[in-house]
Amino acid sequence: MPYRVSHVKRLGAARLTAGLDDHRRLDLNAHYRYHDRLRGQTVDALVSMAEEVDLRGRGGAGFPFARKLRAVASRARDSQTVVLVNAAEGEPASLKDKTLLTRAPHLVLEGALLAASALNSREVVIAVGAGELAEASVTAAVAERGLTGLVRVAGIQERFISGEGGALVRAVNGEGGLPPGRKVRSSDSGVDGLPTLLSNTETFAQLAVLAELGPEEYGAVGTVQEPGTILLTVGGSVGAPAVVEVPPGVRLADVLDLCGAEIGDGLLLGGYHGTWMSADSAYGAILSRRGAKEAGGELGAGIVVVLGEDTCPLGETARVATYLAAQSAGQCGPCRLGLPDLARACRQLQDGDPDGPDLVRRAASAVKGRGACFHPDGSARFALSALDAFASDVEEHRFHGGCGRETKGVLPLPIEEALDARLVVDWTRCQGHGLCAHLVPELVKLDHHGFPVFMDSGVPSWLVGDAQKAVEMCPALALRIGTK
Template identity: 45%
Template sequence: MTTTPTASPASAPPALAWGSARLLAGTSEGRADLAAHRAAHGPTHPYDVHRLTMALEAVRLLGHGGAAFPVAAKLRATPAGRRTQVVVNGSEGEPASHKDRTLMRSAPHLILDGAIAVARAVDTRHVSVVVADPAAHASLTAAVRERDDARTVRIVRHAHGYVGGEIRAVTRALSGEPAVPPGRRVLPTVHGVGGHPTFASNVETFAQIGLLLSLGVDQFASVGAADEPGTTLLTVLGDLPHPALAAGAVLEIPTGLPLALLVGSAPGPVLIGGYHGTWLDGPGSLVLSRPSLRAAGAPLNAAVVARLPETTCPLGEVTAVAGWLAEQSTGQCGPCYFGLPAVARTLHQLLRGAAVEDQALARAGLLRGRGACAHPDGASTFVGSALAVLDEEIRVHRTHGHCGRPWQGVLPTDQEGGAR
């Protein structure tokens, strides 16, 4: 593993690469300005929509936000035209995740390379980058000023919370509407910003597109897993066996890395995917690629991987996050407004030793498939999988009213996030 430091604020985790850095290349001295970016990645070459789609398909690029949707299919579904919109979603509202903030702060030009390439391919100049983090906003604003081909790129402050960062909420906000999901399953490629077709994805996806334009198909696919070539960024937290990762980090890895190499092979609570993710009792034989993790029922989602140390109360960690998830409700549907607080209250009772695990599991299950967006579904998965993994921990709390360990806040619930 090689270390790649960035110029992130002290509250942010360091950035490291497992092997050779690709997305993080050129950031060892801090934020890569345009000259440093071109020295690391070289020039990009315009691709028409057909060539870009074929290249994306050849490397099997998936979205690096939550849904892991094939990027080539999304591009193919986006009508070309002067009113078509391109949206880079840099909201990253989950406190545990720092990967997109790291890219925006340290490698803004790689993101812009990808966004501008997509805009050219679909014959539009409408590119918007939405971002909540002030340091990331400053970095991207400076990057736009550093290059001639970004004069029409808008950098938009978007501090509307976790659910407000959902892509349909983002496109509504950019259209001058409330930053809440619309409650109907209309894709942005059909009806996005201002009612126009919109190609929208998260920050790392656009950086991956920029990297593909720099490396070409063969070199891009020369590392990583066969089902998802290349590298990917993770935010890692908790009790990890590598000294450099002990306090948490943003880590670039080749896809296909065995999970046990990262978190150790011992059993114990491991979270895959962040606060809409899945708890496992140890890494088993899982490997870190989106297709394989989805097939195993533990999607990578926000690309957060955490192993809880034995010094913290795991039920306390889960309860704190469940409370935070309840606070993120926009209040537009019952499962969020009533259901999530009810789940959080039941977990607090469980934490104090009440025999309410069946009630907690039932309440979490009632959230699924009933919300205006995926927030209740994600919270249900997080809580339900935790209850399954922490059955022995729950028995200890029921017997003694506590487990004897303090809650250390390994899983952050403050908006700044940060490593612990």
């Protein structure tokens, strides 16, 4: 995925972003002008500090970091351990982790090395998108410190689900970077089968800041329940897209003003597994995990994507739902069949089908709680939230066939070669045999006349073989794999 060096802004004092106003990238000498050299800590000391400020993972799930640390420490008596930094930012709307590794790599390394020292770990592994600017930056930072033998930078292929814990471990271990289909705690078996402390890039940077400041000073900003600062990626219809550092408890409206946002129908909070919020809800929201929930949203990985007035929100929703369907692991029914159905339902909603809302709800209910990983649940939450956030637009589409606006593509999506390949039909040949719908039901449905209706997306890599079989077995020779 192409990456640009993000602008950095903040409300309040700079912590994670200290020095980035004056430096494009902090090398080791510049890093120590803004941050102290950290002393080693025992596991008990790190656990105590993390518990005192309730340090949570910043990858989206918000799992207590102290519990992860304690779980790995309990296994360290009998086994070697590994620290794994999850820098696989496959979420297209997020830039905060890449920004940290690109511009402040030593802060992330400090946190990871602090944990590794406490656990007496065999190595630190930083898993990052292969070929990214972030990979080059952190590799250079490791060389600066002379830690090539202790710290390994693992370049992996980024997909939307590549940041899922099990998928990341499998990718680092040289297996396919897909969720394993069953719950395996990395603290029990992670890199090379060893107990592994796995957490997000920002989490390790936060650990370094916590160790530098101590719990009392760390908690001097933010709220009592959520002390410290958080990083947000703010994009979409904004005058100044940026990664923004803020203390929890500030108004989302203040962040939107800082970035010159022009809200039309609403915004997306938490990323593509997050929730749409209406403009009114967004302007009344407080930025914290608790505040987001009270406003009907999810803070997730700190992603804010603003929709302006000139794009169709249902079209934007359908675009991303189609992308999410193509990004599935293809390992269970809810992913293989349910997510394509959900994407079709979102397209029908956009096209003004009177039953569109019910189709989306039924498709979402068919995948919720049934998947082998988090992907179906997050995708369903994203699609369902559009029905509430854009209720008036839904009615406009139902009664008038649309809202009169084009879909501008405000929500960022990666450019992937795999999505260029798609099933193409020659309608002068198609006789409605319907065999294609039986061979690749993920991509083809039959209408009430028995003719195929094709998924408006590319052919995922895990379906290429089945799609080719459908082409070869079409009785009318009406199918081919081509480009749109």
